[in-house]
Amino acid sequence: MVSNQDAESGEHLRDGLEPDTYPVPEGPWQRMKHTEIWRSVFRHPQLDTPRGRALQGFSNVFLHIYPVKVPKRVLRLRYSWRLGYIATVLFTILVVTGIYLMFFYTPSVNAAYGDMLQLRTGVGFGQLVRNVHRWSAHLLVLVVVFHLVRVFFAGAYKSPRQFNWVIGMALLTITLGFSFTGYLLPWDQLSYWAVTVGTNLISYVPVLGGVLTDLLIGGTQIGQPTLLRFYTLHVAVLPLAVALMLMIHIWRVRKDGFAVRRSSAGAFEEEATALAIGVGDRVRLLGVVDRESVTAEERLADDTVFAWPHLIVRHVVVGLGTIAMVLALGVAFAAPLRGIANPNITPEPAKAPWYFVGLQELLSHFDPLVAGIFVPAGALLTLTFLPYFDRNPLTESKYRRVAISIFTIILVIGVALTVIGALFRGPGWKFILPWQHWYLEM
Amino acid sequence: MALTRRNLLRTGWKFGGGLLAIAAGWTSWEMLRPLTGSGVKGIIKLGSPSKFKVGTATFVNQGRLWLSNADGQYFALSQKCPHLGCRVPFCESSGRFECPCHGSVFDIAGEWISGPAPRGMDQLSLTIEDDVLVVDTSKLISGPDHGAADFLTDPKGPACVGNG
Numbered sequence: 040m041v042s043n044q045d046a047e048s049g050e051h052l053r054d055g056l057e058p059d060t061y062p063v064p065e066g067p068w069q070r071m072k073h074t075e076i077w078r079s080v081f082r083h084p085q086l087d088t089p090r091g092r093a094l095q096g097f098s099n100v101f102l103h104i105y106p107v108k109v110p111k112r113v114l115r116l117r118y119s120w121r122l123g124y125i126a127t128v129l130f131t132i133l134v135v136t137g138i139y140l141m142f143f144y145t146p147s148v149n150a151a152y153g154d155m156l157q158l159r160t161g162v163g164f165g166q167l168v169r170n171v172h173r174w175s176a177h178l179l180v181l182v183v184v185f186h187l188v189r190v191f192f193a194g195a196y197k198s199p200r201q202f203n204w205v206i207g208m209a210l211l212t213i214t215l216g217f218s219f220t221g222y223l224l225p226w227d228q229l230s231y232w233a234v235t236v237g238t239n240l241i242s243y244v245p246v247l248g249g250v251l252t253d254l255l256i257g258g259t260q261i262g263q264p265t266l267l268r269f270y271t272l273h274v275a276v277l278p279l280a281v282a283l284m285l286m287i288h289i290w291r292v293r294k295d296g297f298a299v300r301r302s303s304a305g306a307f308e309e310e311a312t313a314l315a316i317g318v319g320d321r322v323r324l325l326g327v328v329d330r331e332s333v334t335a336e337e338r339l340a341d342d343t344v345f346a347w348p349h350l351i352v353r354h355v356v357v358g359l360g361t362i363a364m365v366l367a368l369g370v371a372f373a374a375p376l377r378g379i380a381n382p383n384i385t386p387e388p389a390k391a392p393w394y395f396v397g398l399q400e401l402l403s404h405f406d407p408l409v410a411g412i413f414v415p416a417g418a419l420l421t422l423t424f425l426p427y428f429d430r431n432p433l434t435e436s437k438y439r440r441v442a443i444s445i446f447t448i449i450l451v452i453g454v455a456l457t458v459i460g461a462l463f464r465g466p467g468w469k470f471i472l473p474w475q476h477w478y479l480e481m
Numbered sequence: 482m483a484l485t486r487r488n489l490l491r492t493g494w495k496f497g498g499g500l501l502a503i504a505a506g507w508t509s510w511e512m513l514r515p516l517t518g519s520g521v522k523g524i525i526k527l528g529s530p531s532k533f534k535v536g537t538a539t540f541v542n543q544g545r546l547w548l549s550n551a552d553g554q555y556f557a558l559s560q561k562c563p564h565l566g567c568r569v570p571f572c573e574s575s576g577r578f579e580c581p582c583h584g585s586v587f588d589i590a591g592e593w594i595s596g597p598a599p600r601g602m603d604q605l606s607l608t609i610e611d612d613v614l615v616v617d618t619s620k621l622i623s624g625p626d627h628g629a630a631d632f633l634t635d636p637k638g639p640a641c642v643g644n645g
Contacts, residue, residue, distance in 0.1 A: 238566070242566075254513055257513075257515050257516075382545065382568065383540075383560075387582075388582050402564075467581060
């Protein structure tokens with residue numbers, strides 16, 4: 040419960056945490072922490088008390104991303120498989136490695152391929168950084184899709200998280216855009232023809248298809264304007280869009296009370312974790328409370344733990360694991376680089392990037408209007424607005440058999456089309472077994 | 482709605498916001514639309530028609546097009562497959578255009594024979610002026626629909642793509 044006494048006498052909290060009131064420890068490092076400079080940067084010392092941890096969280100911009108306390112269930116790996124967090128780590132890796140790559144890359148059709156070769160042979164760790172960037176990009180697409188699938192199966196898109204699901208769908212689309220625009224930049228045969236096939240998919244949009252394709256590639260054929268447009272989108276426009284969307288996405292994860300918790304009746308239960316307060320805790324009244332905080336106040340048992348260290352340490356471990364994995368992939372597998380892009384030689388077969396190859400496979404069976412527009416646009420729009428027409432408030436799978444069945448069927452078809460297109464198609468899009476010849480390059 | 486100061490201002494904000502959005506959209510379009518003259522556009526003179534023998538297709542790199550002679554009729558065909566934009570090579574052994582990407586096949590006049598392409602190969606404007614073939618690459622004509630088979634003949638020999 041919030042203590043009015045504490046709220047009224049805000050001074051005693053500050054007084055109790057003045058660094059001068061603590062014994063000055065021995066050693067230069069500890070003494071440095073008592074200097075004015077240090078204290079101006081880190082306003083509160085690392086006190087291992089509930090109040091100390093809370094104040095550290097409130098007063099640190101990075102720790103403030105997390106709520107001070109989180110429900111214990113959030114700590115379990117199976118709770119979310121940390122997929123959203125892993126995606127954020129991968130995005131960060133991509134930003135860091137991308138900045139390194141930008142130092143050595145010129146977005147010109149005359150220079151781009153040479154820069155790739157130079158990066159491989161003339162720049163220390165250049166090839167490794169490129170490999171890590173490439174594999175992180177592919178993994179990000181994969182992890183974001185897994186994240187979507189998990190959220191769906193958990194029913195975590197339902198009220199009040201409908202809009203965050205929509206933001207998540209926007210992030211998925213931007214992720215695909217990121218990967219696709221980056222695909223062209225090496226300016227080799229693989230990138231040139233994959234992007235040729237990918238951009239031509241857009242031309243099937245009724246009425247606006249031609250204009251949209253021309254707008255994207257900056258002409259009638261992929262060339263210098265295309266490379267510059269893709270580069271600008273890749274390094275400026277899309278990162279800004281992701282930063283904005285990610286900010287809203289993470290903020291709403293907190294405000295909507297993390298993912299759902301299932302009650303014994305399978306009903307959907309709300310929690311306001313950011314303001315979750317256990318009985319006996321003394322907390323200042325920091326602002327106007329909302330509806331959910333009243334629910335939190337009525338809770339009898341405290342089932343929350345401090346984000347620092349419990350959740351943050353777990354995140355650090357998962358983050359380090361993710362970095363280790365992409366590093367291992369980067370060391371083991373080189374990012375492909377074929378010959379320089381040549382508009383007069385089409386490789387056999389020319390495949391779109393793997394995440395669009397399912398669409399390409401669909402296009403080989405059905406009318407372009409159906410396979411290129413109705414199916415993908417229908418699937419994207421249905422998924423995006425799913426929370427608004429799925430009126431079933433229950434989240435447990437046994438109460439959502441129809442929704443889960445339909446989603447699973449669509450998912451299986453999507454995966455099957457991607458696998459067939461990626462592994463079982465050879466020259467002339469003829470059926471071929473992957474062990475006869477491997478035509479997939481990533 | 483009563484004309485009050487508040488309503489007037491509210492409507493003014495909406496109207497102004499709308500104008501700003503239109504201005505932003507227009508500016509973006511003007512800046513981002515493909516520049517005039519980008520790509521391969523212009524007039525290409527290919528010389529006398531007699532240079533191009535019946536049943537052959539010659540690639541013209543300048544215009545990225547195929548000049549084919551189908552039974553005495555000339556066609557300037559875009560090299561781009563109307564399916565997904567791959568370059569379509571001419572297969573000498575079969576005498577047909579065969580797309581290596583997804584297996585679309587066209588006859589020597591660019592008419593669709595098989596595969597996922599939604600129509601025949603797109604054509605460029607071709608005229609004969611003073612016994613000179615002249616191609617206007619700025620004028621793209623959509624390829625013939627499925628079913629057109631005015632120049633369809635049996636393949637001369639084995640196919641090049643997929644050995645089918």
